[in-house]
Amino acid sequence: MARTKVVVDPITRIEGHLRIEVQAEDGRIADAWASSTQFRGIELIMQGRDPRDAWAFTQRICGVCTVVHAIASCRAVEDALDIEVPRNGTIIRNLIHGMQTVQDHVIHFYHLHALDWVDVVSALDADPAATSALAKQLSPWPNNSDTYFQEIKDRLAKFVSSGQLGIFTNGYWGHPAYNLPPEANLMAVAHYLEALDWQRDVIRLHTIFGGKNPHPNFLVGGMASAINLSDTATINAERLTDIHDMIRRARRFVEQVYWPDLLAVASFYKDWAAIGGGTGNYLAVGEFPAGDAKDYDSLYFPRGIIVDKNLNEVLPYDHEKVAEYVTSSWYEYSVGDDAGLHPWEGETKAKYTGPAPPWEYLQDHDKYSWMKSPRYDEMPMEVGPLSRMLVAFASGHDDAREVITEALGRLNVGAGALFSTLGRTAARGVETRLLAMKLEEWYDELVGRIRTGDVATFNTDKWDPETWPSTAQGYGYLDAARGALGHWIQIQDGKISRYQCVVPSTWNCSPRDPQGQMGPYEAALVDNHPLVDPERPIEILRTIHSFDPCMACGVHVLDAKGDLVTEVKVQ
Secondary structure, eight states: OOEEEEEEOSOOSSBSOEEEEEEEETTEEEEEEEEEOOOOOOGGGGTTSOGGGHHHHHGGGOSSSHHHHHHHHHHHHHHHHTOOOOHHHHHHHHHHHHHHHHHHHHHIIIIIIGGGTOOTGGGGGOOHHHHHHHHHHHOOOSOOOHHHHHHHHHHHHHHHHTTOOGGGTTOOTTOTTOOOOHHHHHHHHHHHHHHHHHHHHHTHHHHHHHSSSSSOOOBTTBOOOOBOTTOTTSBOHHHHHHHHHHHHHHHHHIIIIIHHHHHHHHHTOGGGGGSOOTTOOEEEOOEEESSOTTOGGGEEEOOEEEOTTOTTOOBOOOGGGEEEEOTTBSBOOTTOTTOOBOGGGOOOOBOOOSOOSSOOOGGGSSOOBSSOEEEETTBOOBOSHHHHHHHHHHTTOHHHHHHHHHHHHHHTOOGGGGSSHHHHHHHHHHHHHHHHHHHHHHHHHHHHHHHTTOOOOBOOTTOOGGGSOSEEEEEEEEEETTEEEEEEEEEETTEEEEEEEEOHHHHHTOOOOTTOOOOHHHHHHTSSOBOSOTTSOHHHHHHHHHTOOBHHHHOOOOOTTOOOOOOOOOO
16 A cells, blocks of 8 residues: 655645645545644734724734624624614625625635636637637626637736746646646636736725725724715715625626636536535534624524534534634643633633644644634534535525525536535535625615615714623624634723634634544545645645635734744744
């Protein structure tokens, strides 16, 4: 039996620093270790600060996932202090978060994940006329002419002939695992480039409602988005029209470019519908309230737990069943490293015990990651679009069932295909379709309320710390683009006494727990997973990228005084 150790470090086309180690046996991955190798963060610096400012600090956990941390933080404080948010404020949050999710998913597909399936150099062999015919079969998108695809091919040829592939450098071009014909590759490259301009356009919604992007402005109690249709300094009729047009352009691109491309690419890789399923446990905290943010029954995407791929039963979600372990993490607990602590009891004490760079195999050490290991009711849980769509499907969500059924039918695969690397990517597309439609509904609701004279976007009734209880604690949920996010806050005498975040990539990239249970990344890599060429491990990238990793969110600790705690140098 041929055994090979493979290390991919760093994993590229993600946010942050991630190292994957696997052991392969006869062309299959037999064991895997996922390690977040960068120590950075924000969490402990929250202590002693005004809770109303928490969103601005936690938003800086990541330069990509800015909106989600801000909203989760606001919800945590609002929960702790029993602050109600006007419906307009919730709608605007839905619009901001919804547009970020749509943008994020499209960016992920084209700019982070597609190159695992698309051979860029192969596109040079494409016939532009045949590419045009293929594109016209899939969609009425206007940029489908022979001339357009010839121009894209010429641009790409200049890149290659210069020896400088630029954004396409260091791909495993020519790898035998690539299945797309040259024309499909050329079409995908063209849309890759178009998506760069599209995403820059539609995300301007954030700058109108939040003043800027990234890091839009938020407010505990709602949104600092004053509405006056006749005032040029506020959200007025002109800005609302601009927002409406962005939403329409976002939906058009999703339906006429992204969704057709996703299904077209997936049709050539249906074997990946049986690879990379992972733990089989799925968690969704739910998102996009139709009423009060605390009315969990009103969420557009429902919350729930699925265990062992059982779509016949959705268990209720209870955040108090969440616990974090550090058995395999570079931290220590005062109560012992095999204990599981709920975030309201959480500790963030860094203790690096790994090797010095250049690193030997991390798999040879009991502790091997800066990620903690969250568990729900002692079980590892996958979070993300697949979890949300599975919970929605199993809960009888009509919209989700319709689009999922459409995708399965067009790919001619059964529902079991959802539990896979391909299913994870397809679920992201399903969710994008749903949100692109839902954005229009939220916009119409907001405009309808404004027409009745309701322009309230925030509530500061309980902003005076003198009215707060001496102690309070709150939980802020949010299902972000990458999955379930939780912010837990404790307040004492008007200041933050403890702040803990459990984020999507902490769930998915978690190392082994005291029971030896793998986290979702690791479990997915050993689930019927091929590795044809250890020198070019494109299969590893396919499955890891299907989760859309964000290491910066997952490792977010800092000495309370801003002092350097540990230093790791790459040599």
